[in-house]
Amino acid sequence: MTEEQPAKEPGMSVDAQVVSALVMGAVLVAGFFVLQKHEEGADRAKAAACKPAAADDSPRYPALCAALNRADLPLLVGTPAERVSVAGPGLSHWTGADGTRQVVHCAEVQIGQVSIRLTEDDEEDVTDAEIMGSAAHHRSQVLGHLSTTYEMGTIGFSFSLGGGSSSGKSAPGGVAHNLVVGKHPNGRGGSYELAIWRQDTGTPDDAGLYRVAAAVLPTLPGWDPSTTDPRLESDH
Known part of the structure; x- marks a missing residue:
């Protein structure tokens, strides 16, 4: 009699977690560059x-x-x-x-x-x-x-x-x-x-x-x- 394997908890697979992490990282990097460009634009717009x-x-x-x-x-x-x-x-x-x-x-x-x-x-x-x-x-x-x-x-x-x-x-x-x-x-x-x-x-x-x-x-x-x-x- 084969021992019954415990059922896996619902959730993302390892592959899905990696993809999600990569996407989240890309979003954070993109957000950083957008913020940086905004700050650079604000500096250029600021009068001396x-x-x-x-x-x-x-x-x-x-x-x-x-x-x-x-x-x-x-x-x-x-x-x-x-x-x-x-x-x-x-x-x-x-x-x-x-x-x-x-x-x-x-x-x-x-x-x-x-x-x-x-x-x-x-x-x-x-x-x-x-x-x-x-x-x-x-x-x-x-x-x-x-x-x-x-x-x-x-x-x-x-x-x-x-x-x-x-x-x-x-x-x-x-x-x-x-x-x-x-x-x-x-x-x-x-x-x-x-x-x-x-x-x-x-x-x-x-x-x-x-x-x-x-x-x-x-x-x-x-x-x-x-x-x-x-x-x-x-x-x-």
Whole structure:
């Protein structure tokens, strides 16, 4: 008489368990890669914060950078798919002919191929700015304040990394479009200047320059919100 084998408990066979484990492992791995890609996309979508001020930076830099580095800045400059990659003080000093150093109150942001700089000047008025640049100036009103525009050439650089060494040399640059707006409606008492240029051969978006001015300038501490005398609105 043959001893009766105990009945097997219902459940998966060994082969089925192996297949199930493999499937589960594949699901976990796929989930890991999806999560990783999502995090990488989130990192790319995150705009750069303003760099902390260094000891020799303008004391006004933090406020200027905070005003310029807005969440909607890519949309304002016409590159809504890009994000701010660099936000910092830009040029913090310049040296005069007599060797003295002067602080420059400015902040600079880069979005894709577009760079934009905001500068505050206590001495330069709108009329003073009209000696700058290589193109004809155009006076207009920005938020009721006298303003002027001009263009300035930029210097490009090309780099060679071949032959085990790197070297740089000047190359044809682009053109920066500049908008100088008086702190006060009459264009006097100092000014703010916005400059926009591209790192490639493209042309800056002048409309974007005015959109940035309209959004940023009223948030600055030195901005005079009063309205202008209509007699100042004629081009000159």
